[in-house]
């Protein structure tokens with residue numbers, strides 16, 4: 001039974017795919033309420049309240065995946081999760097529209113002073129002249145951070161007849177042209193905008209982005225909005241610029257510390273606030289919970305996830321194209337690792353033919369995870385495989401070749417050990433499956449699965465019979481057998497697939513047969 005801990009409030013409708021699965025137990029409790037059982041959970045779902053610290057990860061040794069029902073993962077120690085081999089996924093676009101709409105609601109409220117007017121009327125006042133605002137029409141809106149939310153805000157601003165200026169150092173020219181926005185430098189944006197809204201993540205670069213220096217470059221009477229993350233606008237600097245009257249008004253949905261307590265910013269009449277409500281709509285909460293629930297389910301079913309923070313991101317289309325090679329690569333890694341049972345320094349992978357055109361990062365990680373799995377005690381998967389390889393001094397490289405060398409596609413793996421080098425080539429054939437077509441210098445054709453037995457020997461009459469007799473005498477059934485040789489009378493190989501794993505004692509008996517060089521069990 002798989003156990004999932006849902007430690008923050010989440011939409012039941014969104015969690016439905018998990019709740020309906022009889023093989024999954026969903027526990028909806030705070031981490032602090034299940035402290036004695038933390039080691040029993042395979043997955044953890046959170047919003048922003050639960051802090052996924054290294055300590056928590058240590059206390060959850062069976063954890064495989066953390067799902068964040070939202071965008072920002074600043075409450076999750078992603079580096080620590082990566083080290084522990086825990087996949088971190090988020091719901092990147094489920095709350096985009098809600099947050100863009102909330103930003104717009106804040107903008108309209110800010111310039112028309114709606115919250116202040118509301119409080120006044122509720123206090124039984126009727127003071128129309130105190131609440132004269134400004135129009136959004138014709139104003140210059142500066143958007144810092146032009147990702148999902150920033151671009152939705154831009155669409156709404158244009159519908160309101162605003163001029164939109166965008167600053168985002170990672171925005172490609174092609175995307176900007178497609179959306180038709182005025183892309184400018186930060187200084188240009190600061191100088192032109194009547195209203196500035198920030199939509200970046202909180203990073204080393206964006207922390208305090210609107211601090212004393214940059215606020216001084218804004219127009220006098222500028223309005224500021226932060227519905228992204230507290231700290232992008234420096235709160236201390238903001239207080240100074242409100243006190244000196246440079247900033248006309250501020251709308252904040254987020255704070256450096258949440259809740260902000262008795263924060264001095266709350267005393268300003270022209271600061272309007274909400275308690276981190278950007279994503280708080282019924283639709284957004286269903287969307288984000290559904291997205292993480294579906295992703296977690298996929299992950300638990302052994303399928304790659306598409307919205308991971310610490311894995312290469314895959315779209316459904318890309319996943320469908322690479323799926324076959326992902327599996328083939330995993331099996332090749334497992335086989336190679338067992339065959340090369342010695343320290344290795346380098347793993348070189350060449351993708352040839354049609355596979356060379358695909359997104360291979362994920363395929364390479366799958367191969368590395370397969371290779372490392374028999375060698376490391378800790379969890380190893382696509383998340384941490386590259387890091388573990390590096391830690392163990394195993395270099396890896398990818399090469400690409402348009403020519404499939406007799407195959408529509410092929411993956412060639414070369415493992416450089418301390419004393420020897422091993423090469424194998426695999427291909428995936430539609431409706432037929434995975435095949436290994438070259439193994440250790442021999443042309444051969446076998447399926448890399450099940451209980452395999454590799455025998456290297458001299459090409460002499462009667463070898464197959466001798467092996468078959470011994471296995472038969474020990475009640476070991478041979479399911480398939482492939483043979484290969486370099487030249488008549490030279491070195492030769494057999495690759496047998498057996499119905500059950502072979503005992504070490506039987507391997508030793510086989511190795512005693514004259515003209516057998518060595519025998520290797522390969523379990524895939």
Ligand SMILES: NC(=O)c1ccc[n+]([C@@H]2O[C@H](COP(=O)([O-])OP(=O)(O)OC[C@H]3O[C@@H](n4cnc5c(N)ncnc54)[C@H](O)[C@@H]3O)[C@@H](O)[C@H]2O)c1
Pocket residue numbers: 071072073092095096099144145146147148149150167168169170171199200201202203205206227228229253254276277278279280
């Ligand atoms: N208030 C809420 O409830 C709420 C809800 C959802 C998202 N958010 C927050 O909103 C923010 C934006 O979310 P999104 O989904 O649009 O993210 P996104 O990743 O789609 O967009 C972020 C954009 O910021 C840009 N960026 C990064 N560093 C930058 C820098 N130094 N200067 C300028 N631009 C920079 C990136 O290139 C990207 O285009 C995030 O901080 C997210 O956590 C808040």
Ligand SMILES: O=C(O)CC[C@@H](O)C(=O)O
Pocket residue numbers: 047048069070071072073095276278279280
């Ligand atoms: O969980 C929430 O409501 C906030 C989500 C929001 O901050 C996000 O980054 O997606």
